[in-house]
Amino acid sequence: MAKVLPFQALRPATDYAKDVAALPYDVYSREEAKEAVKGKPLSFLNIDRPETQFEDGHDMYGDDVYKKADEMIQSFKEKGIFIKDEQKHYYIYELTMNGRAQNGIVALSSIDDYINGVCKKHENTVAEKEVDRINHVDVTSAQTGPIFLAYRQKQEISDLVEKVKKEPPLYDFVAEDGVKHTVWIVDDCYNETLIKAFENVEATYIADGHHRTASAVKVGLKRREEHPDYTGEEEFNYFLSVLFPDNELYIMDYNRFVKDLNGLSEKEFFGGLLNVFNVSSSEFGAPERKGIVKMYYAHQWYTLTMKEECLEDRNDPVTSLDVAYLQDLVLTPILGIEDPRVDKRISFIGGIRGLKELERLVDEKEGSVAFAMYPTSIDELLAVADAKMLMPPKSTWFEPKLRSGLFIHEIER
Structure with missing residues (x-):
């Protein structure tokens, strides 16, 4: 049974959301990232790829690079670009591309679910790529890129999502690539309903973000070692995720x-x-x-x-x-x-x-x-994960991509 919880998101103030939202860090080469942030000081890519703040040739994995990411997050908080919700919430995140919409629930997933195989993977990771994100999460004490999870559709969850979407959205904008991003805050009166609904979900599946997941889990385990009296309820025991029903997902070649x-x-x-x-x-x-x-x-x-x-x-x-x-x-x-x-x-x-x-x-x-x-199908992906097997690398390309920067999960330092 999946443990999926609400949280206090650190997120952009409404007026800044469109300028902050950025494509995931790993869709860019170093040169592409440097070019993409030009003239866009609020783009979250500046934080996700902090080497863009240094001269070409600077060690992109140096300690000062990750410290720069932390400094920028703190600066955005001080300037009111980022605000933190006072209550724990779930959030609905709808992405619409070419007239087709998919609706995810932004929440926290348990690192123990990943360790115990409730949150299932279908790819191996590369150690070098893990180290980069481990350092980014560890130094900033923040999970900045949501993991794209899938689950087998549950009607009670879908019904609640449609109910929440009747309310005015928190964010509603169209990005440069034409993808429409709409976000709603789920009233905390529904928290227990969703917690119990996800307890009826037997498994979640990593659709996109294997390296981010592995990195978040390893930082969580590191924090447990640093806090031997941990209870399991601390923020570092969870990772930022957006969970989509399998019947709404689209995989490209x-x-x-x-x-x-x-x-x-x-x-x-x-x-x-x-x-x-x-x-x-x-x-x-x-x-x-x-x-x-x-x-x-x-x-x-x-x-x-x-x-x-x-x-x-x-x-x-x-x-x-x-x-x-x-x-x-x-x-x-x-x-x-x-x-x-x-x-x-x-x-x-x-x-x-x-x-x-x-x-x-x-x-x-x-x-x-x-x-x-x-294209590999979503049913093929679920079948591989259920069999505890691994696909060849780069078997699935999901579109549209989740934007980074709309939700940040802060963990204890």
Whole structure:
């Protein structure tokens, strides 16, 4: 049973919400982040990526960088840009993109649920990326990026969400990318109702934010060591999350770009592909269904259809994934990508960037290749997590992205 609690959010004053709200820290490279904050002193990206406040070449993981993030949070509080609610609340966070809305509940999730497997994961994390967020949370004593969680839809929760949405919103704005963000404060008279409703949710699932979750949990465990008399009710025992019902979520394709053919000739490369795919020339366009991959190589698109004989033994929740088929039968044995989490020869391109981005990357680097994937489904994600298995890295790209800075969870120092 999931433990999901209300909290006192540190959040922007209403007039500042639109200017503060920022895309997650990890969708930007260092150069992109530096460019994105130009002329935007209130953007939360300044805090989430504090190296943007230093000269190029400065150690982006230096102690002074994380201290700068803490200083900016305190400054925003002193200036009234951030305010803290006096009571513990849940919040409804609706994101609308291209006319389609999804409604999440902003709340705290228990680090013990993560440790005990009630909050389920489907990906491994990379230690280097964890360390960055561990330091950010530890130095600021604040969880600044909400973790995107999913749960199997419960009608009583959905009914309450619709009831709350009839009230005037706290925030209501359209971001630069056209995504509409609307937030309501849930009256604290509903707190017990929602606490009990989530106790009937058997599991929550990390949809996006595995590194943020692992980092928040590790800081919580560190705080427990520093406070051996802890009761379990302290703020560091919980992490900031937004929980969405599975029936409202939308997963886009997550595509692959490989910088070279692993020393193979074109003939050798295609020979390898023909062992596991039926290959035909194709027009520009995304895969039409599961079991099909589109490939772009040397200014030409190809349709790769998975061979039935190669699918016969691939029937568990992981091996049946299109991304696993490509990884196991092409990326590793043919292109030499043993660990895609750390291999510098492969890049992952979110579907929001479009197939033209794949064409651009391949056209700019001779001998490279890109694969356009059919999106992993939410049911596939839940099945993998329920089986306590792990997907290949970068199997899912969720849109729209939660904005950082709208909710901050402060923990004890």
